[in-house]
Amino acid sequence: xxxxxxxxxxxxxxxxxxxxxxxxxLKVGNLxxxxxxxxxxxxxxxxxxxxxxxxxxxxxxxxxxxxxxxSVRLDKKTYEAIVRLHLFPEYQFSRDTIATVNTSxxxxxxxxxxxxxxxxxxxxxxxxxxxxxxxxxxxxxxxQFMFNKAQEAPAPSVTPAPTAAPTPTxxxxx
Amino acid sequence: MTLDxxxxxxxxxxxxxxxxxxxxxxxxxxxxxxxxxxxARQILSGISLVVPRGKLVAVMGGSGCGxxxxxxxxxxxxxxxxxxxxxxxxxxxxxxxxxxYAHRRKLGMLFQFGALFTDQTVFENVAFPMREHTExxxxxxxxxxxxxxxxxxxxxxxxxxxxxxxxxxxxxxALARTIALDPQIALYDEPFAGLDPISLSVVGQLIxxxxxxxxxxxxxVTHDIAESLKIVDYIYFVSEGKVxxxxxxxTIKASTDPxxxxxxxxxxxxxxxxxxxxxxxxxxxx
Amino acid sequence: MNGILRVLTDLGGSVTGGxxxxxxAARFLMAVLRLSGTTFARPQLLLREIYQAGVLxxxxxxxxxxxxxxxxxxxxxxxxVRFGATESMGMLVALSLVRELGxxxxxxxxxxxxxSAMTAEIGLMKTTEQLAAMEVMAVDPIARVxxxxxxxxxxxxxxxxxxxxxxxxxxxxxxxxxxxxxDSGAYWGQMAAAVDWRHDILNGVIxxxxxxxxxxxIAVFEGYDATPTAExxxxxxxxxxxxxxxxxxxxxxxxxxxxxxxxxx
Numbered sequence: 136x137x138x139x140x141x142x143x144x145x146x147x148x149x150x151x152x153x154x155x156x157x158x159x160x161l162k163v164g165n166l167x168x169x170x171x172x173x174x175x176x177x178x179x180x181x182x183x184x185x186x187x188x189x190x191x192x193x194x195x196x197x198x199x200x201x202x203x204x205x206s207v208r209l210d211k212k213t214y215e216a217i218v219r220l221h222l223f224p225e226y227q228f229s230r231d232t233i234a235t236v237n238t239s240x241x242x243x244x245x246x247x248x249x250x251x252x253x254x255x256x257x258x259x260x261x262x263x264x265x266x267x268x269x270x271x272x273x274x275x276x277x278x279q280f281m282f283n284k285a286q287e288a289p290a291p292s293v294t295p296a297p298t299a300a301p302t303p304t305x306x307x308x309x
Numbered sequence: 310m311t312l313d314x315x316x317x318x319x320x321x322x323x324x325x326x327x328x329x330x331x332x333x334x335x336x337x338x339x340x341x342x343x344x345x346x347x348x349a350r351q352i353l354s355g356i357s358l359v360v361p362r363g364k365l366v367a368v369m370g371g372s373g374c375g376x377x378x379x380x381x382x383x384x385x386x387x388x389x390x391x392x393x394x395x396x397x398x399x400x401x402x403x404x405x406x407x408x409x410y411a412h413r414r415k416l417g418m419l420f421q422f423g424a425l426f427t428d429q430t431v432f433e434n435v436a437f438p439m440r441e442h443t444e445x446x447x448x449x450x451x452x453x454x455x456x457x458x459x460x461x462x463x464x465x466x467x468x469x470x471x472x473x474x475x476x477x478x479x480x481x482x483a484l485a486r487t488i489a490l491d492p493q494i495a496l497y498d499e500p501f502a503g504l505d506p507i508s509l510s511v512v513g514q515l516i517x518x519x520x521x522x523x524x525x526x527x528x529x530v531t532h533d534i535a536e537s538l539k540i541v542d543y544i545y546f547v548s549e550g551k552v553x554x555x556x557x558x559x560t561i562k563a564s565t566d567p568x569x570x571x572x573x574x575x576x577x578x579x580x581x582x583x584x585x586x587x588x589x590x591x592x593x594x595x
Numbered sequence: 596m597n598g599i600l601r602v603l604t605d606l607g608g609s610v611t612g613g614x615x616x617x618x619x620a621a622r623f624l625m626a627v628l629r630l631s632g633t634t635f636a637r638p639q640l641l642l643r644e645i646y647q648a649g650v651l652x653x654x655x656x657x658x659x660x661x662x663x664x665x666x667x668x669x670x671x672x673x674x675x676v677r678f679g680a681t682e683s684m685g686m687l688v689a690l691s692l693v694r695e696l697g698x699x700x701x702x703x704x705x706x707x708x709x710x711s712a713m714t715a716e717i718g719l720m721k722t723t724e725q726l727a728a729m730e731v732m733a734v735d736p737i738a739r740v741x742x743x744x745x746x747x748x749x750x751x752x753x754x755x756x757x758x759x760x761x762x763x764x765x766x767x768x769x770x771x772x773x774x775x776x777x778d779s780g781a782y783w784g785q786m787a788a789a790v791d792w793r794h795d796i797l798n799g800v801i802x803x804x805x806x807x808x809x810x811x812x813i814a815v816f817e818g819y820d821a822t823p824t825a826e827x828x829x830x831x832x833x834x835x836x837x838x839x840x841x842x843x844x845x846x847x848x849x850x851x852x853x854x855x856x857x858x859x860x
Binding site for chain 1: 639642643645646649650653689693751753754755757758760761764783786787788790791792793794795796799800
């Protein structure tokens with residue numbers, strides 16, 4: 136194997152290796168959208184409870200991804216969760232936008248949903264979203280449902296033990 | 310290729326210790342040197358020898374008597390546990406890293422089995438020391454390498470890989486690499502081992518001729534007495550880490566020393582025992 | 596009683612021996628780094644080693660990547676179809692490859708293909724006194740022989756791992772889209788939505804760089820430290836493969852904990 140051939144092969148190897156890295160970064164990873172990410176703006180919102188929301192979760196409006204969750208932290212005085220959102224620059228939201236913590240499907244990931252309002256003043260970088268709605272906790276829903284069911288049940292009826300009733304109908308009520 | 314070995318031998322049959330003679334100065338000297346990898350097993354125990362400049366000196370002895378260790382001490386791969394190894398008046402053990410590398414550039418060493426770089430061609434093997442230590446342009450290196458290869462008769466084999474060479478040819482390539490930078494001192498470790506009679510005498514003659522042509526000082530470590538007697542100036546016999554006999558070729562040939570006689574005549578038993586040290590025979594077979 | 600004592604003594608001996616060896620390897624790494632100047636001053640030396648370690652490993656890496664991607668897609672389909680989530684196949688294949696399988700499997704293959712060759716080559720050079728010959732010629736074998744091989748390995752493996760992942764993703768595409776019939780847009784779209792370049796790709800690359808340093812160091816060290824006999828070299832070659840495999844898996848665990856802990860994704 137002479138020098139020229141080695142040079143050539145190493146050249147080919149390094150070129151396709153770098154091409155593979157580039158492919159992974161651009162096509163597989165979202166390096167390009169990431170750059171757009173950086174250009175966006177940041178909003179904050181307070182929630183009583185964010186459930187299992189994690190950084191990097193999606194922010195969606197009408198099912199379209201409009202940003203990502205930057206961080207989740209706790210306000211030490213009010214014991215509220217402060218969620219920092221990173222929104223893509225092309226999407227603007229009015230001042231009365233409502234932020235909710237949603238779950239995709241019954242067991243899916245949690246994400247932030249933004250519902251645009253009618254105000255003409257738009258939110259700017261570092262603004263607070265005032266209207267929020269916390270995560271729906273399935274445990275609470277279930278216990279609420281069972282409690283209602285127990286109250287509805289007529290007294291003489293043969294003890295519908297709290298555990299027996301809910302399971303079959305859980306999907307129907309909400 | 311022919312060499313008048315007789316004339317060179319008579320010229321060299323001077324006194325062993327040249328310190329007094331004005332014609333030759335001492336280049337390499339071992340003063341009462343001891344060495345052992347472990348305290349328990351001493352390989353060299355108080356060895357002393359002198360190599361005058363320009364001479365070809367053989368160090369002879371049976372296998373495992375510490376001959377190779379002497380070469381390793383000379384090129385600084387090992388340090389003597391006691392005594393002094395002097396090259397050109399400078400102690401090898403006392404050299405720092407830079408001095409050691411400067412010292413090694415003045416040395417050429419031929420390893421027992423050649424130690425050619427198996428991933429490089431014959432040409433590149435000989436060019437290796439030049440490329441590493443000089444800034445010579447490629448054309449000059451090319452010419453120099455072919456000259457060296459020509460000196461050992463292998464200019465035509467420049468493009469071959471070491472694996473394609475016979476044992477004798479590989480040894481000659483290694484010889485060309487050893488002298489690539491025209492060293493002051495050439496060290497040969499068993500240059501004759503495993504060679505057929507023709508290759509053996511070719512290598513022997515080359516060693517003698519190169520020593521004289523390049524004005525080198527050579528130390529030859531070997532157990533091949535017949536070939537050595539043909540080419541060297543002076544011989545040291547080493548046994549169990551000590552010099553047991555020494556003298557020029559004529560002296561050795563005429564010597565009556567039992568060790569020298571056993572070695573020169575190739576007798577199986579003598580001062581060097583046939584048996585490895587063991588318990589008495591009756592005890593082992595009891 | 597004596598038996599227990601001996602077992603404890605042996606245990607202690609092997610522990611101190613192991614630690615001494617680790618310390619020796621660390622000093623060896625320092626020496627290699629200190630003497631790396633030659634490698635970069637003479638690119639021809641480095642190119643030859645990238646050829647030996649990288650180019651000659653290409654075929655096995657590309658083939659393995661392709662097949663692993665295809666198997667991932669098939670197995671993934673089996674599981675995803677139960678949840679009606681087959682359109683997540685792209686995400687599954689890509690995340691598995693770039694985060695774990697790419698660096699780890701490419702590392703394991705590299706250790707057995709290129710690492711063992713490095714050890715055998717250096718060990719053989721030691722056995723045939725080529726390293727000693729260099730030393731006597733006033734050429735430091737660490738600078739001339741060891742460092743170029745080390746850097747050749749460090750540069751080659753990350754590129755090989757990226758190629759492995761890429762071919763794997765393509766293999767997944769072949770099986771998932773062409774064979775099973777998942778929508779091509781869903782395959783790439785889900786992948787791009789779920790894989791983050793910094794969180795997943797960059798961390799995967801960092802992993803492969805760490806593995807590359809570990810494998811290359813183990814390979815050159817075992818070769819340089821080999822007992823200069825035929826058995827010594829063969830034992831050293833085996834040790835390179837075994838130690839590298841263990842090092843890759845252990846380092847992978849540590850790196851995964853550091854990188855993906857609580858990150859969500």
